[in-house]
Amino acid sequence: MREYKNFKEIERDLKLLKLQKEIDKEMILLSYNQTKESLSPKRILKSAAGSIFKNALILKGATTILGYIGDKWK
Template identity: 90%
Template sequence: MREYKSFKEIDRDLKLLKLQKEIDKERILLNYNQTKESLSPKRLLKSAAGSIFKNALILKGATKVLGFIGDKWK
């Protein structure tokens, strides 16, 4: 526990704590808004569509490679 030697030190620390509290509050609000935006139906659909498209491309490429390798073993 800290020992203070003057009211000036106490006031300084109280101001710092108040500022830190405001910063933390703004961070929480920012994180909340970012989370809310990332979970919006539009964003979720866009993300899902992108994942499906990406997986389809990977599957198509893998199928071609595996088909090519399979043809060499015949």
């Protein structure tokens, strides 16, 4: 526990705590808005479509490579 020597120190710490409280509140609001945006249907569909496209490209590339290797072994 901190011991204060005068009221000026107490007032300074109270101001700091008030500012920290405002910063924390803004951080929570920012985090909430980012989460809300990331869970929007548009964002979810865009992310899913990107994943499907990426996986399709990987599968096509793997199939091509494996087919090429399979032809070499014949």
